[in-house]
Amino acid sequence: MKVLLMSCVCLLSVGALVGCGGGDDDPPLSPPVTSNPPPPPPPPEWGTPAVIGPGGCPIESRDGKLLYTAAGPADTNGLDIWVYRRDGQTYDSRTKLGAPVSVADANDFCPTPVMGDWLMFVSTRGGTDKCGEPGPAPGLAGADMFLAPYGVERPAASVMALTQQSLGEAKRLGCYPNGPNTKGTSFSPSLVSTPDGTFLFYSSNHNGQAPTGSQDIFMSTMAPDGSFSPGVAVAALNTTFEDQQPNVARDGLSIVFASNRTGNMDIYIASRAKVTDDWSAPRNLSTEFKFPTAASAESRPSLSWDLQRLYYGADGQVNVSTRAKTN
């Protein structure tokens, strides 16, 4: 009984790490156990961005085979829409799209491929149906959102040039109060289809009734006939600073955008558990993940259809950050 009691005391006092020898000359009853090294920290949620090439306004096609961008000097009305081929980490064979997507004497930018061969974008082009009021030209003021049927395809891998085909005219979305375009400047249409409806997110410095004083993020609802309602400001994402160029993930549960709310134009992300929830407080990805471009004016972020890549523009270059695998 005494031996048993001593053993228990010994176990309780030093545990099993060093055994329970009866004296200095006794060999240990079990080998020393070294503690395992701590596991390495998990990789950051978003990796260090890499530069792809010239351009801005980047966004992948839904199949991941193309990367749409805008490129050219905006101050000459030379901003047009260009498309790279994408093969994994390789982006090449940049091709400029033709009319009615890229046109002369206007800045055409913020491309957004949607379902099928449909492409949304913004443009400063004129027309009797123009909504935006032009500012000092050339520039981006008064840009409206458009939707055009336009096919872009990759031929066989051995063929570098992309093929493209206009499938109809570019239609300007309706002017307030019949649609989301306003007298202001609109950026970055982003269309998301959910079981709760199809919604168009974009930014503008005008709510249809009055200038807002800065770019704000709006949401418009698509009607069964394909028309879009006037936009409603998304209060959870907006500040008195510039809040612009939103892009919603395909599931409608994440949104990325650019904002200078902390003094420098950075990339932000907000999320929600379901489409009918409000957005979370936005996180600044540029500073949280120490993007090398953080000190620059970063613009027009977008998420790939598979949610694994985050694109944005900075210093005239397209950048991509890859999400660490979570499964």
Ligand SMILES: [Ca+2]
């Ligand atoms: Ca704002």
Ligand SMILES: [Ca+2]
């Ligand atoms: Ca920045």
